[in-house]
Amino acid sequence: EKALAAADASLDANSRTALNEDFKALRDQLSKAVSNAEFNGINMVKSGGTTIAALANADATSKITVAAQSLALGGSNVTVAAAGSIGTISTATAMIATVNTSITNVSTALSRLGTGSKSLGSHLDFVNKLQDSIDAGVGNLVDADLAKESAKLQALQTKQQLGVQALSIANQSSSILLGLFR
Secondary structure (H helix, E strand, C coil): CHHHHHCCCCCCHHHHHHHHHHHHHHHHHHHHHHHCCCECCECCCCCCCCCEEEECCCCCCCEEEECCCCCCECCCCECCCCCCCCCCHHHHHHHHHHHHHHHHHHHHHHHHHHHHHHHHHHHHHHHHHHHHHHHHHHHHHHHHHHHHHHHHHHHHHHHHHHHHHHHHHHHHHHHHHHHHHC
16 A cells, blocks of 8 residues: 555655655564564564474374465565665555565465464364263273172172072071971
8 A cells, every 4th residue: 555655656755755654664563573473482474484293193104284484574475675665656666566476475375374274273173082082982991890890799799698598598497497306
C-alpha cells in the first residue's frame, strides 16, 4: 500500500518522505517479528532457522521433518532488502514488484510450515490414541488377572466349607452308629 501510494507522480516531497518513513517502520517491524519468533530456543523463520524433526516410529528409523522457512528481509522468500525504501518514484515502482513477489513467496513458505504443523498434529493425535489403547489393554489384563484370582479364592473358600460340612456329617454318622449299639 505504501509503495503503491509512493509511486504516484503527483505526490509532493513531504508526502513521499512520510510514506517512506512509514514503509521503513513496517519493514523494521517485520525484521523484529522474525527475530523474536522464538520458542524454546528455536526460531524456524529467521535466516538459517532450525529445522524440526520428530520421531515417527518406535525404532527411531523414521522422522517427520518440518523444514525452516526464512522470512528474513533480503532472503529467498522476503525479497525486500533490509535497507529497502520507497523514497523516489522509481524505487517505489520497483518495490511494488518486489513486495508482490515477496507476498507470493511468503504464502508458499507459510503453506509449507502449515503442512508440517498439520503432520505433527496428526501424528500427535495418533500417538495419543495409541497410548490410550495400550493403557486400556494393560488395564484389561490387570482386571482379568484380578478376576481370575478372585474366582480362585472363592473356589478355595467353597472347598473349605464343603470339607468342614463333610467332617461334620461324618462325625454325626459315627455318633448315630454308637447310639444304635447302646
